[in-house]
Every structure is written in C-alpha cells, then in structure tokens.
Amino acid sequence: MSNEIFSVLGLFDSAQRMTDAIPLVRQKVAGRLEAYTPYPVHGIEKLLVQRKSPVAGMTFIMGLIGAISGVVFEMWANGVDYPLVTMGKPYLSWEAFVPIMFEVAVLFACFTAGLGMLLLLNRLPFFRHPMLHARSMPLITRDRFALAVEADGRPLDVAAVSDALRAAGAESIEIVENLAAPGLLSPRFLFTALLAIGLACMVSGYITYWGIKLFPKSIPVVHMLDQPKLDPQRESAFFKDGFGMRMPVAGTISRGHLPYTVKDEIAAEVLSNPLPRTPEVLKNGRQDYMTYCSVCHGILGDGKASLTAAYGAKPSSYHTQTMRDLPDGRIFHVITSGKSTMPSYAAELLEGERWGTVHYVRALQRAYDAKDEDIPEESSR
Amino acid sequence: MSKFGASRLLISGMVLGLVGMLASGWGFGWERFWGNWLLWTLFLLTIGLGCLFIVGLEHVVGAKWSVPVRRIPERLSGLVLLMSPALLLALLSLQYLYPWTRPESLENPLIAGKAAWLNVPFFVIRLLICIVLWLISYRILVTGSFRQDWQRDLRFNVRARRMGPAYMVIFGITISIVAFDWISGLEPTWYSDIFGVYLFAGTFLAALAATSLLLIHQLANRRLAGVGPDHVYNLGGFMFAFTVFWGYIGFAQFLLMWYANLPEEVFWYKERLEGLWLPIILVVAAFHFFVPFLALIPRDAKSNLRRLAWVSMLMLTAHWFDLYWMIMPAVGKSPQFGWMELSFAFFFVCLTLLWIRRALAQGADMPIGDPFLKEGLEFRL
Numbered sequence: 001m002s003n004e005i006f007s008v009l010g011l012f013d014s015a016q017r018m019t020d021a022i023p024l025v026r027q028k029v030a031g032r033l034e035a036y037t038p039y040p041v042h043g044i045e046k047l048l049v050q051r052k053s054p055v056a057g058m059t060f061i062m063g064l065i066g067a068i069s070g071v072v073f074e075m076w077a078n079g080v081d082y083p084l085v086t087m088g089k090p091y092l093s094w095e096a097f098v099p100i101m102f103e104v105a106v107l108f109a110c111f112t113a114g115l116g117m118l119l120l121l122n123r124l125p126f127f128r129h130p131m132l133h134a135r136s137m138p139l140i141t142r143d144r145f146a147l148a149v150e151a152d153g154r155p156l157d158v159a160a161v162s163d164a165l166r167a168a169g170a171e172s173i174e175i176v177e178n179l180a181a182p183g184l185l186s187p188r189f190l191f192t193a194l195l196a197i198g199l200a201c202m203v204s205g206y207i208t209y210w211g212i213k214l215f216p217k218s219i220p221v222v223h224m225l226d227q228p229k230l231d232p233q234r235e236s237a238f239f240k241d242g243f244g245m246r247m248p249v250a251g252t253i254s255r256g257h258l259p260y261t262v263k264d265e266i267a268a269e270v271l272s273n274p275l276p277r278t279p280e281v282l283k284n285g286r287q288d289y290m291t292y293c294s295v296c297h298g299i300l301g302d303g304k305a306s307l308t309a310a311y312g313a314k315p316s317s318y319h320t321q322t323m324r325d326l327p328d329g330r331i332f333h334v335i336t337s338g339k340s341t342m343p344s345y346a347a348e349l350l351e352g353e354r355w356g357t358v359h360y361v362r363a364l365q366r367a368y369d370a371k372d373e374d375i376p377e378e379s380s381r
Numbered sequence: 382m383s384k385f386g387a388s389r390l391l392i393s394g395m396v397l398g399l400v401g402m403l404a405s406g407w408g409f410g411w412e413r414f415w416g417n418w419l420l421w422t423l424f425l426l427t428i429g430l431g432c433l434f435i436v437g438l439e440h441v442v443g444a445k446w447s448v449p450v451r452r453i454p455e456r457l458s459g460l461v462l463l464m465s466p467a468l469l470l471a472l473l474s475l476q477y478l479y480p481w482t483r484p485e486s487l488e489n490p491l492i493a494g495k496a497a498w499l500n501v502p503f504f505v506i507r508l509l510i511c512i513v514l515w516l517i518s519y520r521i522l523v524t525g526s527f528r529q530d531w532q533r534d535l536r537f538n539v540r541a542r543r544m545g546p547a548y549m550v551i552f553g554i555t556i557s558i559v560a561f562d563w564i565s566g567l568e569p570t571w572y573s574d575i576f577g578v579y580l581f582a583g584t585f586l587a588a589l590a591a592t593s594l595l596l597i598h599q600l601a602n603r604r605l606a607g608v609g610p611d612h613v614y615n616l617g618g619f620m621f622a623f624t625v626f627w628g629y630i631g632f633a634q635f636l637l638m639w640y641a642n643l644p645e646e647v648f649w650y651k652e653r654l655e656g657l658w659l660p661i662i663l664v665v666a667a668f669h670f671f672v673p674f675l676a677l678i679p680r681d682a683k684s685n686l687r688r689l690a691w692v693s694m695l696m697l698t699a700h701w702f703d704l705y706w707m708i709m710p711a712v713g714k715s716p717q718f719g720w721m722e723l724s725f726a727f728f729f730v731c732l733t734l735l736w737i738r739r740a741l742a743q744g745a746d747m748p749i750g751d752p753f754l755k756e757g758l759e760f761r762l
Contacts, residue, residue: 042761060678087640095639098632 004178006130007034007150008161010170011139015041018145021168022047025147028164032152036131036140055116059109066108070101134176148176260336260346271329275355285360288353292345293361301364313341318361319368331358391735398728405721413721415474416712421729422467423563423708424587424701427556427580429460430515431588434552436522440538440545446615448757449608449747453595454588455523456740462519463736465512471563472508475501478712481569491570491645499569504562511555518548527743529750538752556581564704567711571649575634582627583703586669589620590696595737597690604746607758610684614762617683620673620692628670653706657716661706668699 010025012018015037022033022044033048035041071094078084079091089096118124131137131148140146147170149161162173230236236244253259262268275281290299296315298305303317316323335354338344349357366374406414432454439447475482481499486492492499521544529537557577565576573579593616599605600613638646653662673692682688709716748754 056680087642089640095636098636 005151005156005158006176006178007148008156008158008165009036009134009136009146009148009174009176010162010165010168011136011172011174012145012147012170013143015145017169018147019044019047021147021165021170024168025149025164026050028167029149029157029161031154031156031161032150034148034150036146036148038141038143038145041145053121055113055120058116059113062112063105063109067101067105069108070104071097074100128179130176130178133179134174136172136174151178257351260351262333262336265330265333265339268329268333269327271332273328273332273355273358275352275359277359281356281359282363284353285356285358285363288349288357289360289364292348293357296342300368301361302368315342318365324365324369328355328358328362331361388735388738391731391738394731395728395735398724398726398731401720401724402728405719405724409719409721411474412477412712413717415471415477416709417721417725418467419471419474419478419563420701420704420708421725422464422471423559424704425460425729425733426464426468427559427584427700427704428587428591428697429458429462429464430552430556431584432592433458433461433515433518433522433548434585435588435592436526437518437545437548437552440522440541441549443542445753445756446612446760448751448753449605450592450596450612450616451526451751452744452747453599454592455526455748456743457588457591457595458519458523459736459740459743461515463732465515468508468563469512472505475504479566479569481566486569489570495569499566507558507562511558514551514555518544518551522548526748526751529748530745531750533750535752537750553577553581556584564707567708568649570645572646573634573638573649575630579630579634582623582630583669583700586620586623586627586696587700589616589623590693590700592616593620593689593693594697595741597686597693599741599746600686611760611762613686613689614684617677617685617689620689620696621677621683624670624674624677628666628674631666631670653710658706658710661702661716665699665703665706668695669703 010021012021018035018037019041022035026033035044035048037044074097075092078096083091085091086096134140136144136146147165147168149156149165158175162175165173230238230244232245234244235242239246248254262271293301294305295307296305296311296313297303297318301318303315305315308315318324332354334342335349335357336344336346345354402414402417435454436451436458438444439451480486481492481495482501487496497503522541525537525540528534557580560577560580564580565571565573593613596605596608596613596616600608635650638650641647652658672695676688676692677683705716751757
C-alpha cells in the first residue's frame, strides 16, 4: 500500500521548457498531467487539461432542476396543498413564483458548483497531498518547474514515463509515492469526523441557546405575534367608540341565521328536529356532545363526570323516564337557552349543530336502555 | 466606394430622412413626431452616457486590462456631444407630450403635488445643469485622454482618477433625472422610485454592446494589435453579469407594483401589457436577458467574437425597443409604424453611421500616451 506510486515528476529550469515539454510527453504516455510552478504560468491550463470539466454542465443542469422544482413546489403548495388568497391574486400567479424560482436555481447551482469543485476537481476528501512530501518541493517553490504524470487510478509505467520526461528536456526525475492515506473508514478518520460533528453540535447549540436567551426579540417568530391586525376583544382607534369588535348593523341578521324567538320550554315542544338521522349527523353530534356536554353530563349521559364534584352542581342524568319522554324541542331549547346552572350554548353551537346534538342525546338514551330488538340480526344469535 | 462617396451618400440619406420627418410631422401631427424624436435622442444619448460611464468606471477602479480598448468607449461617448443639442431641441415637445405643462392638469391632485418639481423653468434648469455636467465630465475624461496621445502628460491619469468617482455620482443622478423628467414625466401621475436604476441597467448594457460591436469591427480591420481573447472575455463577462442585473431590476419594479396593485402605480403597466405592447416587452425581455444570458453562459462564448457580435446587436435592438415601450404608450394608443418611423430611422441611422466614421478617426486607436498601456496589453486572465 505504501509503495503505490502517485506520480513521476520531471523538473525543468524554465517555464518555457516545461510548457514545450507538455505535448512531447503527452504523445508518449497516457495519464493525467499536472504542473507545479513557483508562479502562475498563463495559458498552461489549456495544454494540461484535455477533457472539459463536467462541473460547468452539471451546474447548469442543476440550476435548471432547481428552477423547475422551485416552481413546481410553489404551485403545489400554493395551488393544491394549501390554497391561500394573498393580496387578492389568483392561487397560481407566476409573478409571485419568480423570486423563489430564482433563489432555488441559484442555490442548486451554487451547491453543485462548490461540491463539484471539491469532490470532482480537487478529488477531496484526502488529508495530505503526496506532493507535500516530495523532495523537490523546496525547489519547486523557488525556481524549478515540475511536470507531473499522475497515476490517476491506473498503474504507472515508471521507466517509460521517466524516459519520456527526460527526452522532453527534464533535468531530473523524482518518483513520488502515495502515502498510506487514512481512508474514509479508518478509525482515525471516523474519530476526527465524529469529534468535528460533536463539536459543531455543541457550539451551534450553545450559540442558539444563548442567542435566544439573551436576544429574544431577535427571533423572527416572535415578531409574527406582533401584527397590525385587530385581535378579538381589543380596542381600536379606528372606530369612534374605540371598540374593536363591532355590533351587527341595526335591523340586520347574519347570513344563514334566523333569530330564535321561542320564549320557554313548553312553547318549544312543538319544534321538531329538522335533521335526518344519518350516520354523518350522528357523528357530528357525537363530536359536539363530547366537546361541550360530556364535561358535565358524562360521556354516557348519566350525569357522572369528573368536573361535577368540583363544580358543586348535579347535572341531571338523561336516563330517567321523564327525560326519555321529553320531546326533541325541549332538549333543543335547553341547549339553546340554558336551564338553572347550565348556560346557553347558542354561541358555541350553530342551530344545526344543536339539533345534531339532540339526535346524539337520543341515541345515548336508546343505547343505555337497549331492548333485545335493538340488537342487529346477525349478532343476536 | 470611395470615402467621399460614402459620406455624400449618408448626408443625402440624412437630408431625405429629415424631409420625410418634417413632412410626416406636418401630416400626422407633432405629437407623434416628438415622440419619435425623443425615442431616438434618448437611445443615442444613453449609449453615449453609458460609454462615458464605462470610461469613468475604469478610471475609478484603476483597471489595467481595459486600457488598450478604452479608446472605443471614449470615442462612443462623443454621442453625448452629438445628442445634447437634440435633447435641447426636444424642449419644444413639452407642450405636445407632457400633460403637466398644461395649466388644467393642476386640477389633478397627483400632478399638483409634484408641481414643485414638474414646472417648466425648473425642468429647463435641470436639463441645462445635466448637460453642463456631462460636458465637463467629457472634457476631463475623454478630451484629456485624446490630448494625452501627443502631450504624454501623466497628470491626465491623476485627473481622470479624481474625475471618475465624481462622474459616477453625476451619472447616477443625471440618468435618474433623464428617466424621471423625460420618460416617466410623460405620465406624471405615475410613481416609481427604481425607474432611474431601470434605465441605467438598460443604458449600461447598451453601452457595453456598442463598445463590443465597435471593438469587433476594429479587430476585424486589424486596428487593435495586441488585444486578444482575454480582453474580449472581460467585456463579455461584464455583459453577461449585467443581463441578470437588467432582468432583476426590471422584474423587481414590475413585481412590487403587481403585488401592491395601487391604481396610481399599476396603470402604467396595465396599458403597457395590453394589445401589441405586450409582444414588444416580451421581445425586449428575450433580447435583453434570456437569449444573451443563455448564449453567454459557456466560458468560451464570452470571448467568441461572432457570438458576442450578434448578442450585442440583440442588446442594442432590445434597448431601442425598451425605450419604445417606455415612451410610446404615452404618445399613441397602439404601436404605429409608417412613413414617419421610417424617416426617423433613416435619418438617425445615417447620422450615426456618418458620425461613427468621423469618431473612428478621432485620436489614435489606443491611448498611446497612457503609461498603463503596456501593462494592459500584457493582461492575461
């Protein structure tokens, strides 16, 4: 492993000699050519590199993919998944998508260019470049120009390469060996990587923690609470009377709502439930019952709930004969207007929701006092 | 064809064009005449101002690569001298094109609020100040450079480096004044703070395109020995970068107005995105941004003379149509093309060609007195 050859160096005493040697060497040997010089030699990269780098094309394609995925994601988010009217524009307005499309394209392209350079062109990751241990390195940093034929994955015919370099005018030859590089799975690499990740987590964690603690106003989320909109129950300088919440205009009612004019329970007896007894209605009624009624009346409707002891009132059970005989309209009236300590639920439940709850109360009563004929055929045997 | 013959042909072309212009102005109305006059004057003037900006910018940053090609923008900035009288002449258009000059316009509160800025005396004063500042800048930056050819006076470089930054400021303010006064003043109820920057972006691109075209012409005639692909690459790179700048600024102006949808802003876009005006701005967007951006992406394309030549021609076309799209909707309801437009094109194209023949004889082909010329010729990427 340690004897693997990285490259064969030929040293030249001028930039011109080395530049002239490049085509001569290329004729005779295959392999990657690389030059090491004390100062930049203009135009040499055109002679050294035969294949164009794939990074440019990759960057372009990834930029395109970024642009397309940006637009597609915005169209999906704004038009399909969570359609939200913004400034009265259509859901799919291309104008609004352009800045994000641009940013995502730039992001993808930058990452591709940066990572492509590091991984493909610079052939990272490795820890030490073998050239740093070459004996000629002090000369190269001073006044010598080195042309290297690199192994590039294939074994190198050292004798042939040395001859080619000498024939092209190299004054001396050095064979540079590959150091036993710590591989990606070596304990040393893994240890270093884990240590680096751990340190990075610690540092960023501390910075975040203290950043939030010391500068709470710096968090953008906090500012989202601070909006110019009008919150419920707040005053508003906009209206003369200073109330943020408004009364309905005199003589009007809300759309889809009729005023409830029934005065007492007896008068309510004539009301009949307008909703059909469908599974959908019962499901919604159950939901509303569980939310608003069950805390006092119990989930079975028997008046036993955790809250009642603390509250000091004794809510009635539905499962008495009196309660079973009550007409729907009276139950509806009690939910709407309240009775003794029970408050009105007209603000919490719409009219239809109250009727749905009545259906569910009826279902509870029937389930509690089930007869044999209530049991479905197939499970009764 | 002999030189004398060509000049005579161009002069007779100009006379013919002028006759056509005046006759069609008489026939079709002076409003349309002055609209066309303004369009062509601003087109050529902005190219001149932009070229002076390139010259000033190179002095500001102390660029060495551009010294061998600096004579080209210097010669082209003579368009400022040619077009300043034409802009003064355009003062006659005030009563035809600019609604704020009419006394009854003050009944509109939006125009009345701007009366401190939009009144004829201040308008003329601003124009005169602009022209004087341009002439001073031209004299120091360009005439000084021509004089250096035979005087070999090194103090010019010091003066130019002092004048350069001053011209940056002068250019920034005067181009905004040109944009606000002459273009957005056509519809005085409109608001856009970024409008000056938008005109600047198009101006700078057009100036780079004109410089590149003339550079390619000079290279084809072998009049710039020592100027190689590396110099051309820098110009191409500049152009590439500023295509995105133009797109960014143009779209930013549009996006903000589209989002806010305020009547005093959005009407300007509404009338320009309807009917035949829409294809015009689409062509401008394609020629100013999409096509040049894609065409100049590859590294080699930026120093490819053939590609740079047609990209430059697209850019100049785009700048003309950009101004057309900004100015003409305020003059006529829909795009018009007839004898008048043909005569104007004839006159101004002949005038420009005639002027370029003279400008190309002005001074040496390179600033031979500049001490940095040698360093500039040795420039490699």
